Amino acid sequence: MNRILSKSQNIENSTxxxxxxxxxxxxxxxxxxxVAILFLIILLSSLAYKGLSGFTKTTIQIPIYFNEEIIDPENTRDIAVINKASFRKIFKQSLLQKFPEAKDNRKMYRNISKIFSRGSTYLLKKMVLDDISLIGKTINVDLISSSTIDQLRKNNINIKVPESDRPVSDATLKIYDQLNTEGVIKKRLNFSFFKYGDSRNPEEAGILGALLGSMFTLIITLLLSFPIGVLTAIYLEEFAPKNKFTYFIEININNLAAxxxxxxxxxxxxxxxxxxGLPRSVPLTGGxxxxxxxxxxxxISSRASLKAVPPTIREAALGLGASKLQAVFNHVVPSAAPGMFTGTIIGMARALGETAPLLLMGMVAFIVEVPTSIFDPATVLPAQIYxxxxxxxxxxxxxxxxxxxxxVLFLIIMNSLAIWLRRKFEVRW
Amino acid sequence: MIKNDNIKITTNDLCVFYDEKQALFDVNISINEKETTALIGPSGCGKSTLLRCFNRMNDTIENCVVKGNINIDNANVNNPEIDVVQLRTKIGMVFQKPNPFPKSIFDNVAYGPKIHGMAKNKLELEEIVEKSLKQAGLWSEVKDRLSQPGTSLSGGQQQRLCIARAIAVRPEIILMDEPCSALDPIATANIEELMDELKKEFTIIIVTHNMQQAARVSKNTAFFHLGKLIELGPTDQIFTNPKLEKTQDYITGRYG
Amino acid sequence: MNTTLLTILIISLSIFAFYYAVYKIKSAQSLNTKHRPLHSYYGWYCLFWTIFPALLFFCLWTFCSSIWIDKTIINIITLSINEEGATNISLQLNAIKNAANGILTDQVPKEILSNYISLNQKSEFIRFIATLGIAIIGLFFLIRKINPDLRARNKIESILMVLMFIASFIAIIVTLGIVLSLLFETLKFFSDVSPFEFFFGTTWSPQIALREDQVAASGSFGAIPVFTGTLLITIIAMCVAIPIGLLAAIYLAEYASQRTRTIVKPLLEILAGIPTVVYGFFAALTVGPFIRNIGETFGLSIASESALAAGLVMGIMIIPFISSLSDDVISAVPNSLREGSYGLGATKYETIILVIFPAALPGIIGSILLATSRAIGETMIVVMAAGLTAKLTANPLESVTTVTVQIVTLLIGDHEFDSSKTMAAFALGLTLFIITLILNVIALKVVLKYREKYE
Known part of the structure; x- marks a missing residue:
């Protein structure tokens, strides 16, 4: 069949x-x-693989005796007294009760206490301050484990390597195994990850501070960039004379984008x-x-959506005796609004993921307190990651x-919102 | 009717669909060798679609489905085993808008011979280019500026360059899809003159909106309406004494 | 005396202004029925003149008074510490400010602290009263002017026009701000270190200059190793991104079906939308060690912060920029060229290589230039995955540093603002700005010209 159509043997061979x-x-x-998609899959799956376990924590249940003699020997039940009490002692006493063999063995005690988070004594104090009736009682408390034990439970530590090459000693491992067979070591969802600010101890560190910092920063960004951006776009697209100065502004904007x-x-x-002389490390300056x-x-995106509104709309409004401004603000801008919102959300998403300029604005400081206003020192989510x-x-x-x-979840939500807005309100002319 | 002694192309119940929409209905047409056949009809009647079936140009449109047979020299073009690359070396095409490549005039003409390996060396290639440009009546105008971009020529020259580009591959059939619709009357006259010359060597099928043009250049004419072949016959007869009323109405401009 | 109360008061005043103006014009117009323009314009007009002057005063006062208070306090500090020498007045000032905000970092003299606090309180009190006063004056002045002869719509329109003009002016101010601030600091830097040393010196070790009072603590600021490091990582990134991005763009524009496009394009956009800090983390924790391990199996010693790891990940980040820009460019090549080529019996490959690619070349070059400028200016990936020490090498397996890394390390944390170290960062920043600006301008020009050609 091919032979019939082909013009010469020569061409057929070459084809x-x-x-x-x-x-x-x-x-x-x-x-x-x-390959490009594979990169994406590798990137996301490696993050998920490493990160999903970060939403769980390990707790160890041990009986704690809230010894009245240590907490409040004079039975005053005064908060100031309880605040001053040494909960470290309570903690130690309870631990020694659980592990009597460590009584005269300081090294062993140290190993045991290392299983628990360094914040355990604060937790005990907080429990008593919340419920004074606990004093004098013995109850089972789920104490947060130290980060090392947490990693051990998540199989992130290779226990096959020699003792000197790993963060857990054989002695700690033995205690861990003992507790594990007792069934007091449990895996829990780590809600405190969303409830607290940063900490030096991984098991206590949370992202609430960074989340709020990002939120305050984004609010400032939104409140300033949306009106200014939209007004600029409207001016350049609808009112500006086509002269050198306008062209210069346009060049500036295009270059600033890059x-x-x-x-x-x-x-x-x-x-x-x-x-x-504005303050450092605060959401105001970051924003x-x-x-x-x-x-x-x-x-740029607002201009694009204004450009998409056909001139007939403007002419129709002007023909009814509206002023140029009325025509633009009553007719053109409303039809261009979805595009403007979409562009703004995409800009906000980019701002949310931005780190580098905020590093220089001092928003990477170690800040434990959760910010409450735009004037409080804060860090932002990407800076916290850094x-x-x-x-x-x-x-x-x-x-x-x-x-x-x-x-990434927040970014996906924002971008989906932008896509949804575009699909839902897009006007086809 | 047309004399059927030297038939080059015949179609057999040819149907073309774009998704759900049918563009051609059971077209049966035969086209003679080394003659010019004009396809006329109102916009959207499927004449361009038919033209693009001959060299399987419709393959490039994602949602286009072609059914039925197209026989060229007794081989079914529509057979999926046919190599379109070889098919298209045999069937050249000239488009509505002149579309020279953004290359020099020489490279435009040499493009086809080069990719098909038709020239053994540079000298042969130059020969082919010169011959094609001469045949397209463009040689005298461009021989001193072969290295200039093809886009620097005027519209009529560009279209003749495209014709030279097509005949450089030495096809047997040339398909022309409204080749003059973007040109001024003088350039159009040049192209028509050229077609008269070319039909000695090539089988030409031309789609045109311009009925005077069809009458001037073609030997046979096929009239299409709403995706159907209404009438096919010698051009003189179609224009002076059509058999069907529909053709008569269209020719006399009652609708179109 | 807090700002919240002031905000609430001003807002309620403005709401009152709006409705009172509308009410007043309505009652005035009921007598004169000849023309009745839209009432709300009067409301907006009144509201504007209530808020705007007050807000302007508030901002000006806050700014000026903080400068004035700083100056007063600095005077007091210089007077009080004469025997210690004026070591770090600005640091002391910061300590006092922190103390006033409740953060005790250093010991601060009590009397200066109380002085500062009382000055602040006074300033805030004046601000509160005056802002409120200005708002009320504005309100009353306007309410008196409200009558049907006042052309409120025209007034509002001219206010809007002025606001829009000011808004569009901001782009210029920002560019000017960037240029001036960078230039100013850079010139100061060049008065300490000669430009010749900066641009042609081959040793970069600014970290020596820890404190100004150290002897011979000038550090050395030859930026060549920093530039070559940037170049090396950028080249690696482009070696990854250009082939993959371009081929992917060709696939999407020429081969892929509509359905594939609608799936693949958003996926690539996700790749572009991932924050750079995430890429940095990925490079530092996954790719870097991975490459080092591979090197070990072949007996190569690869730095864990190798240029290769940073460049590779940066390349991945750049892929979607090149692919989406080039996809647009290739799709913009008119279909008639494709058909012309297919009509001559060319295969898709021949059409792409011989016709489409040359036609799209200017646009593709533009997109590559834009992507390069982004790679040069990219910060987080290199901060997290590239090295800190400047090394003059072309070996991708070694660790190098980049311009952006140096800017960040020089400027992060508390520092003396006027040392050569910080000013060097601005000199680097200016260089970075100029290079990316040139790349961007060329790229935009090329792309614009290309668009004009096919539109």
Whole structure:
């Protein structure tokens, strides 16, 4: 069949070769797409693999005797007295009761106490302050384990290697096994991860501070960049005369969109912090810098959606005797609004993931307190990730990945919202 | 009717679908060798679709399905085993808008021979280019600026360049999809003159909106309406004495 | 005396202003029925003049008074410590400010602290009273002016026009701010360190200059190793991103069916939307050790912060930029060219390589330039996965540092703002800004020209 159509043997021979080349090229291109998607899968799955365990914690149940003689010997039940009491002693007493063999063995006691989080004594104190009737009683308390034990339970520590090469000693391991057979070691969802700020101890560190910091920063960014961006877009698209000056503004905006984010950090450092003397490490200044960074995105997408509104709408409004401003604000802007919102949300999502300029604005400090306003020192979610990623403790790895999962989740929500908005309210002319 | 002694192409119940929409209905047409056949009809009647079936150009449209047979030299073009690359070396095509590649004039013409390996060396290639440009009546105009981009030519010259590009591959059939619709009257006259020359060597099928053009250049004419072949016959007869009323209405401009 | 109370008061005043103006114009117009423009314009007009001057005053006062208080306190500090020498006045000032906010870092003199607090309180009191006063004055002044002859709509429109003009001016101010702040600090830096040393010196060790009073603590600021490090990582990244991104773009534009496109494009967009700090974490914790382990099995010693790891991950990050920009560019090549080529019997491969690629080349170059500029300016990946010490090497298995890494390490944390160390960061920043700016301008020009050609 081919023979009949082909013009000469010569061409037919060469076509086979050409078709092979074609196939090779096509599979090469497909390969590139597959590699790119594979990267995405590897990235996300490695994060999920490392991070999902960060949402659980390990607790160890032991009986605690709230010895009245230590907490409140004079039976005053005064909060000040309880606050001053040594809960370390309570803790030690209860531990020694559980492990009597450690009584005269300081090294062994140290090993045992290392199983528990360093915050355990605070937890006990808080329990008593919440419920004074506990004093004098013995109850089973689920104490949070130390990060090392947590990692041990999650099989993140290789116990086959020699003792000197791993963070748990043989003695600790023995105690762990003993507790494990007793069935007091339990896995729980780590809600405190969302309830507390940063901490030096991985098992106590939470992202609430960073989440609120990000929220305050984004609020500032949104409140400033949306009105300014939209007004700029409306001016440039609808009112600005087409002259050199307008062109200069446009060039500026396009270039600002591509300026590396770290340069905005330098700008913020030199102008906001150094020249204007605004406070460091607070969401206010962080938000200001992110505003400058987000503005071009908002302006460009708002202009695009204004451009998509056909001129007939403007002419119709003008023809009814509306002023130019009325035509624009009553008719053009409402039809362009979904596009503007979409652009703003995408800009906000980018601002949420941005780290570099905030590093220079001092938003990477170790801050335990949860911020309550835009003037409180705070850190943001990506900066928290950076801080934790830099920490040497093994326990912070899963915290970092867990925080990344939270961040990516927020980004997915924001982007889906943008896509939904675009689909739902998009007007086709 | 047309004399059926030297038939080059015949179609057999050819149907074309774009998704759900049917564009051609059971078309049976035969086209003679080394003659010019014009396809006329109102917009959207399927004449361009039919043209693009001959060299399987419809393959490039994702949702297009072609059913039925197209026989060229007794081989079914629509057979999936047919190699479109070889098919298209045999059937050249000229498009509605001149579409020279963003390359030099020489490279535009040399493109086909190069990819098909038709020239053994540079000298042969130059020969082919010169011959094709001469045949397209463009040689005298461009011989001194072969290295300039093809897009620098005027519209009519560009279209003749595209024709030269097509005949450089030495096809047997040339498909022309409204080749003059983007050109001014003088350029159109040039192309028509050229077609008169080309039909000595090639089988030409031309789609046109311009009925005077069809009358001027073609020997046979096929009239299409709503995806159906209404009438096929010698051009003189179609334009002066059509058998069907529909054809008559269209020719006289009662609708279109 | 807090700001919350002030905000509530101002907001309620403005709401009152709005409704009172509307009420007043309505009652005035019932007498004069000739023309009745929209009432709300009067409300908005009144509201604007209630809030705006007050807000302006508030911001100005806050800014000026904080500067004035700082100056007063600095004077007191310089007077009080004469024997210790004026070591760190600004640090002391910071300590006092922190103490006033309840964060006790250092010991601060009690009397200066109380002085500071009382000054602050006075300033806030004046601010509160004056802001409220200005709002009330504005309100009354406007209410008196409200009558049907006042063309409120025109006034509102001119206010809006002015606001819009100011908003669009901000883009210029930001660019100007970037240029001036970078230039200012850089010039100061170049008065300490010669530009020649900076641009052609081959030793970069700014960390020596820990404190100003150290002897011979100037450090050395030859930025060549920093630039080459940036170049090395960028080249590695582009070696990964250009082939993969370009081939993927070709696949999406030329081969993929509509359905594949709708699935694959969003997936690539996810890759682009992942924050860079995540890539940095991935590079530092997964890719870096992975490459080192591979090296070990082949008997190579690879630094765990190798340029290869950082460049590779940066390349992955850049892939979607190149692929989506190039996809747009390739799709913009008119279909007639494709058909012309297919019509001559060319295969898809030949059409792509011989016709489409040359036609799309300017646009593709533009997208590569934009991606390169992004790679050069990328910070978090290299901060987390590349090294800190500047090494002059072209070996991708060694650890190098980049411009952005140096900016961050020089400027992170508390520091003396006027040391050569911090100013060096600004000099690096200016260099970075200029290079990316040039790349962007060329890229935008090329892409724009390309678009014009096919539209």
């Amino acid at each position: 086979n070769k050409r078709h092979r080349k074609e196939k090779r090229f096509k599979s090469l291109c497909l390969g590139a797409v597959i 300026v590396p984010s770290i340069v905005f950090g330098l700008l913020g450092l030199a102008i906001f912090l150094n020249f204007f 200001l810098v992110l505003t400058l960074m987000t503005l071009p995105t908002v302006i 801080l934790w990623a830099d920490s040497p403790e093994r326990g912070f790895v899963e915290k970092t990945s867990a925080a990344i999962i939270v961040l």
